[in-house]
Amino acid sequence: MGIYLDNAATSFPKPKEVSEAVYDFMTNNGTSSGRGAYKKAMESDFIIYECRKLIGELFNFNNPKNVIFTSNVTESINMVLRGMLKENDHVITSSLEHNAVWRTLKTLEKEKNIDISKVKCDKHGITKANDVEKLIKENTKLIIFTAASNVIGTIQPIKEIGEIARKNKIPFVVDGAQLCGAYRVDVQNDNIDILTFTGHKSLLGPMGTGGIVINCDYNIEPTKSGGTGGDSAYEYQVDYYPNKLETGTLNVSGICGLRSAVKFLLKEKVENIYEKEKNLTEYALNILSKVNDVEIYGPKDSEKITPVISFNIKNKRAEEVAHILGDKYNIMVRAGLHCAPCAHEIIGTKEVGTVRVSMGYFNEKQEIDKLAYALNNL
Ligand SMILES: Cc1ncc(COP(=O)(O)O)c(C=O)c1O
CATH class of the missing domain: 3.90.1150.10 (Aspartate Aminotransferase, domain 1)
Incomplete structure (x- = not known):
């Protein structure tokens, strides 16, 4: 071993309930969600809905429609940054970012001339929340922080940074890849506007699952368009969550595994x-x-x-x-x-x-x- x-x-390993759930779904159901009216498709709909609710419960968020499923946190971060940042916008980030954030920002610097400021931290990765405030400019349109470094583990002062972001009316996005499931993450108490997460790390779910919890009214423009299972005659991407950002067939088998993983986390605490x-x-x-x-x-x-x-x-x-x-x-x-x-x-x-x-x-x-x-x- x-x-x-x-x-x-x-x-x-994953909890055995997770692999059993994926196997069971693929063996006994296997239907798409949001597309059919027959019994098995309704079961798929329920799996997806229940998983949104459980994710909400885990992060103290009670609006399941604003829980968006993606294939991993990298996709979530790309969707949020590309859907929110415009030409010449200024963005503040940590000095510890994973390439999921950093490369996306550097690409947007090239494509949209965004201006990036990194908040300094000490050699142990400790950041002072007040240093974030000092970097705010008139055109600061977003603050994005990893919740914890994937290299040295240092947990960032998310709640305090969120408070500063709220005070200055700037959307606060958190890369929860390393913290979600390993530490209490509470979008209300921690002042998180947008939480991005991946399913296969401490959430103990399958690879190919992840998502976005949208705890705010800031607009995220869809960067993908296509079938959503409803409003099919309408020629543009619909404007309501979750369909606005969820396009194409969902990974129902993976989400079924993620649902079991979140149930496991809630049970174990x-x-x-x-x-x-x-x-x-x-x-x-x-x-x-x-x-x-x-x-x-x-x-x-x-x-x-x-x-x-x-x-x-x-x-x-x-x-x-x-x-x-x-x-x-x-x-x-x-x-x-x-x-x-x-x-x-x-x-x-x-x-x-x-x-x-x-x-x-x-x-x-x-x-x-x-x-x-x-x-x-x-
Ligand atoms: C902090 C952080 N952000 C983003 C990612 C990317 O995760 P994924 O590959 O699941 O998109 C990782 C994975 O190592 C990570 O540690």
Whole structure:
């Protein structure tokens, strides 16, 4: 089986209910949603509707129609940024963004001449919310922040930034990829206007699922058009959610799996998942800091990070370390830039990358012991 410590890329294993739900749907239903009036199609409609409701419950949001399904958070972020930013708009973002945000912004800089400001943070990825306010200009049209770094795990002051955004009437978009499911995310309490999420990381759902929670009246122009299953004689994209942004056949089998995953999270409770993962992180920080010649990046405080730890071993390339761990010990970790070069600029590893260990709900302390043993024997 091996030891899987790459949960920041995608979580594994999934709760068995998730794969069973996908199998059951594909074997016994298999129909499209929003298109038919026969019984099985109505069942598909119900699966989709119930999943919207459960996602809402998880993020304290009670308007299921404003929960939009996409194929992953990258698609969600592209839809939001492209659907909201116009020529010469100014946007504020963190210094830790994943390429899902950063490349999209850089592409829009080329295409629409948008102006990008990065909020500075310290070498541990700690951002001060007040620094966001200092960057606001007359043409600031959006603030987008990752909720937590996928390289060093640092959790960002989302609630405080949201408060600043509200005060200045600027839409606040959050990339929830690393936080959703691992930590309490509450769109009301955290002042989040638009939450983007992916289904296959800490939400424990299947790949190919993700979405957008639209907790505001700001307009997101559709960037795709096509069939929505209703109003078919109308020649343009409809103007109401979710159909405005959901076009083409939905991934009903995946969403069926996501529905089971969210039910699992609600049953286990995110608070309990957080506690377990926090303890594991504390344990891992402690034990890894004793490994010979190790340098750990980011806050060495389990309260400030998600279960993600980046490190290097002196005189060893990150790729080499990950390769030996995989080859000799069957321990699966990731090496490199983790699609987030900006974060490596902050910790000074843009040229060399890092080894990243990321834990999930199903990891145990003995697995961290085995990792430390392997690292000490490199
Ligand atoms: C912070 C962050 N944003 C975006 C993404 C992209 O996720 P997906 O590939 O599911 O779109 C990731 C995945 O690594 C991430 O960690």
